[in-house]
Amino acid sequence: MLAVTRPLLTTVALVGLFTSGAGAALAAPAQEPGPSGPGTLVSRFDNGSFEYPVARANSFTTYQAGQFIGPWEVTAGAVDLVDDGLWQPAEGDQSLDLNASDAGAVSQTFTTTPGEAYTVTYALAGNTAGGPALKTGQVRVDGQNVQDFSFDITGRTPTAMGYIKRQVTFVATAPTTTLTFASTVGSAYGPVVDDVQVTSCSCPC
Structure with missing residues (x-):
């Protein structure tokens, strides 16, 4: 992972319920398959919906620390890439799912412009197959926690996950930035993230 200076950070609160396929979304870069592996640096944020590689049909594929999901590196524990049949x-x-057998984390490093503000938007839910009911985790920028998140799975089902949309804004201080999503749940059933988008904006956002 590239070493970069920690940025000045501003957090933005929960912005409301998210329904798949409904409502306006922030513009996102095209999500095209690209290179992955140690030392790979993407010139733009990519694969925010975790569409490649393809998970096992009607199931999931587990990725361990040190493995890659496109440009995302599993940087702690293990995670599950989940097909929509599950x-x-x-x-x-x-x-x-940010938990496989225990808490996991994924990170992506991409180019940024120092002094420019970036907004990270993502959809959050939780694995409904087991406890705890409250799924928790963190968004980190260059290793620094910029937002704690939580999702209660009470009343949710695999066909009605109840995604909510969250966002957080940071100001880049280096030509590269590493974005991380990390679970803080100690079980095999963690928080679920999807539809991650990163957009630049003029200050103040």
């Missing part, structure tokens, strides 16, 4: 994604055909 549960409802927020966008596209796949989503990511």
